[in-house]
Amino acid sequence: MNMEIREKYPKTLLNKGTGFLTDYSHSLNPYTGCSFGCSYCYVRQMPVSLFRQDEWGTWVDIKKEAASLLRKELSRAKAKGKVTIFMSSSTDPYQPIEYKEQVTRSLLEVMVQEPPDFLFVQTRSPLVTRDSDLLLRLRERVRVSMTVETDREDIRKAYSPQAPPIQARLKALAQLKEAGVPTQATIAPLLPSSEAFPELLAPLVNRVCVDDYFMGDGSGGKRTRSLGIYKLYKELGLEEWYHPAAYKIVYERLRRVFADDQLYLSQKGFAP
Numbered sequence: 001m002n003m004e005i006r007e008k009y010p011k012t013l014l015n016k017g018t019g020f021l022t023d024y025s026h027s028l029n030p031y032t033g034c035s036f037g038c039s040y041c042y043v044r045q046m047p048v049s050l051f052r053q054d055e056w057g058t059w060v061d062i063k064k065e066a067a068s069l070l071r072k073e074l075s076r077a078k079a080k081g082k083v084t085i086f087m088s089s090s091t092d093p094y095q096p097i098e099y100k101e102q103v104t105r106s107l108l109e110v111m112v113q114e115p116p117d118f119l120f121v122q123t124r125s126p127l128v129t130r131d132s133d134l135l136l137r138l139r140e141r142v143r144v145s146m147t148v149e150t151d152r153e154d155i156r157k158a159y160s161p162q163a164p165p166i167q168a169r170l171k172a173l174a175q176l177k178e179a180g181v182p183t184q185a186t187i188a189p190l191l192p193s194s195e196a197f198p199e200l201l202a203p204l205v206n207r208v209c210v211d212d213y214f215m216g217d218g219s220g221g222k223r224t225r226s227l228g229i230y231k232l233y234k235e236l237g238l239e240e241w242y243h244p245a246a247y248k249i250v251y252e253r254l255r256r257v258f259a260d261d262q263l264y265l266s267q268k269g270f271a272p
């Protein structure tokens, strides 16, 4: 796919944590736009996407000189109180362009020198393992949350064909664990998965978060409905999975393998 890449010089980087992220003082997005372009991505329905003519998933703006800006904003924010950062809320910090541009890595370098109280890294990309050296230096102040919506690669291909394969994400979780970086597997948005999914996760993580469109899209599922996602479930004959109670299927399966204090639902699983 042809991507439109632009360079931007933002005036601010740290945004106030609001809505689903009220547990955080700030959110941080190294890029605007996301080349993974997941079908269910509710950012499509948000101003950042609606103001652009181009289709979500076909463009990325690189935030230039982000590290020096963060350095200033972070020391200012820390002087005012506790700083907890969610990275990222409307892009994937480890989408393919990060291999070359290393904006996310440059931000982590700043955070190693000027540590926030807590940093939550949300990604579905195995590229995050490249930065294990920096993540380790943040010690218990960081958690990497790897999105694994399903264990079924056919489902992953149907819903987010441009995103990394499931096996690569599981391997990345294993590598982060081996390195000693705090992690969790995040089944969000919950997609149809197999019986054996919990057993697959058990050796890799001791923390799992489950979330779905109805609890987690910030609008009780309305934003997702307007994306027309139900059509995809229908085409695949998986309508029973598009339901506010469908998460219970997976949650109950997880409970056979994980203890209650290892399982988190929706917003609690993303909290600092």
Ligand code: SF4
Pocket: 034, 035, 036, 037, 038, 040, 041, 042, 043, 089, 090, 091, 092, 124
């Ligand atoms: S990776 Fe995240 S931000 Fe990017 S398209 Fe998918 S859901 Fe949206």
